[in-house]
Amino acid sequence: MSVPDLGRFSDPSILILASLAGGKKHGYAIMEDIETIARVRLGTGTLYGAIARLEEHGLIEALPAEERGRRPYCLTPAGMIFLREQLTCMETFAALGLQRLAAL
Amino acid sequence: MSIQKLLLYLYPRIWRDRYGEEFLVVFASHPFSLFEGIDVIRGAFDAHLHPRLGTTALPASERMRKMLSTLRDSLLTIFCAYTGFIMAGMGFQKMTEDAAFQQAGQAVMLVGLSFHLVVIGAVVALLTVLIGGLPIAVAVIRSALVRKRYRLVLWLSVPLLACAALLLTTWLVKAIDHPGVQPVWHLFLNRGTLLGVLIAAFITSAGALCQAVIHSEIPEKLLHFAVLPSILVTFSMALILAATLTWGLVLGEAAPQFFTGNGGLVGTSTISSWLGIVIIMTMSTGLSTVSLLRGLSARFALYNAAL
Numbered sequence: 001m002s003v004p005d006l007g008r009f010s011d012p013s014i015l016i017l018a019s020l021a022g023g024k025k026h027g028y029a030i031m032e033d034i035e036t037i038a039r040v041r042l043g044t045g046t047l048y049g050a051i052a053r054l055e056e057h058g059l060i061e062a063l064p065a066e067e068r069g070r071r072p073y074c075l076t077p078a079g080m081i082f083l084r085e086q087l088t089c090m091e092t093f094a095a096l097g098l099q100r101l102a103a104l
Numbered sequence: 105m106s107i108q109k110l111l112l113y114l115y116p117r118i119w120r121d122r123y124g125e126e127f128l129v130v131f132a133s134h135p136f137s138l139f140e141g142i143d144v145i146r147g148a149f150d151a152h153l154h155p156r157l158g159t160t161a162l163p164a165s166e167r168m169r170k171m172l173s174t175l176r177d178s179l180l181t182i183f184c185a186y187t188g189f190i191m192a193g194m195g196f197q198k199m200t201e202d203a204a205f206q207q208a209g210q211a212v213m214l215v216g217l218s219f220h221l222v223v224i225g226a227v228v229a230l231l232t233v234l235i236g237g238l239p240i241a242v243a244v245i246r247s248a249l250v251r252k253r254y255r256l257v258l259w260l261s262v263p264l265l266a267c268a269a270l271l272l273t274t275w276l277v278k279a280i281d282h283p284g285v286q287p288v289w290h291l292f293l294n295r296g297t298l299l300g301v302l303i304a305a306f307i308t309s310a311g312a313l314c315q316a317v318i319h320s321e322i323p324e325k326l327l328h329f330a331v332l333p334s335i336l337v338t339f340s341m342a343l344i345l346a347a348t349l350t351w352g353l354v355l356g357e358a359a360p361q362f363f364t365g366n367g368g369l370v371g372t373s374t375i376s377s378w379l380g381i382v383i384i385m386t387m388s389t390g391l392s393t394v395s396l397l398r399g400l401s402a403r404f405a406l407y408n409a410a411l
Contacts, residue, residue, distance in 0.1 A: 025120055027127070027129065028129060028130045031130060043146055044131040044143065045143040045144040045145070045147025045148070045150075046143055046146075047130065048127050048274065049150050049151070049157075051118070052123065052158055053124075053149070056157055056160055062161070065126075069126050069128060069129035071124040080334050100252060
């Protein structure tokens with residue numbers, strides 16, 4: 001699978017994908033969840049810039065709106081593969097960093 | 105209307121139709137702050153630069169149609185920006201045809217070099233506009249003849265009529281221009297009229313050509329073909345802008361006496377003319393760059409859809 005170029009939205013995108021890995025959520029719930037799990041407050045412009053890109057690349061999909069202005073999103077199979085790849089890379093990187101720190 | 109709703113209007117319509125409602129719910133869920141405002145403005149600018157965002161929910165044919173019209177509009181905006189750039193470039197050429205400026209170009213190497221770069225950039229830009237634009241002009245004529253819409257041909261003839269009007273005005277101004285010392289108001293009136301007609305000719309010509317293209321059926325492959333020339337035109341404009349800026353800064357440093365006189369356009373001060381030219385070139389190049397990015401985003405979406 002080719003890796004989508006998410007530009008400056010790559011970090012917010014990973015956060016959104018990680019949030020949606022916990023289940024379908026609408027925009028506000030994603031923002032709150034990210035604040036809880038990563039202690040990062042995404043601006044509304046950044047949040048929807050990243051959501052639009054993830055949807056464009058087929059990594060998430062919109063579900064029918066539950067109520068006015070509350071449309072939930074969920075991970076697609078491609079989104080799961082992409083997130084797994086990214087998190088595995090991060091895990092490898094983190095392990096390497098910790099290993100080097102331990103050797104100091 | 106709340107500030108949140110006002111800021112939402114900064115986004116493109118397609119984007120608003122897709123995300124507007126949920127965006128407002130999230131945006132209005134916490135107190136407005138300067139950080140949020142800047143973030144949303146940045147997001148709106150990004151959405152304009154990437155017109156394909158927010159179109160995923162549209163049917164494939166509708167999406168293709170919108171992306172194609174975005175690509176066409178971006179190419180036309182680049183053409184209009186180039187027209188504005190040309191006007192500034194003509195002003196620069198007029199200003200520097202004075203013998204004193206030519207001598208300065210020979211005396212100071214960097215001034216001469218930057219002037220040559222302006223000329224090279226202008227030739228490249230003109231050639232690429234012709235390469236990208238001529239097939240589209242032919243397609244407009246063909247479309248007009250096939251569909252028997254002769255109004256399109258009339259629009260294409262506007263640049264020729266504008267050119268004729270400009271030549272007539274030049275002839276009239278020369279005819280009433282007496283040799284010897286003239287009052288300042290007379291000088292301003294003559295040259296101002298000529299400048300006004302020149303600007304009007306450029307604007308009407310560019311507008312008429314854009315109208316002709318918008319109302320014609322242009323084959324998709326011609327629009328795709330025009331993308332590379334539009335990249336080269338934008339690069340040429342950036343090159344000319346950098347060279348014009350260098351020319352003025354080096355000349356101002358090496359021979360400041362050139363900038364203290366009234367050797368500028370329509371008898372105005374040289375430095376204000378040069379600054380005006382640089383400002384117009386900067387605006388045109390900026391507009392062309394933004395349009396190019398929009399066009400490339402649309403081109404990317406069309407390319408992906410074709411796969």
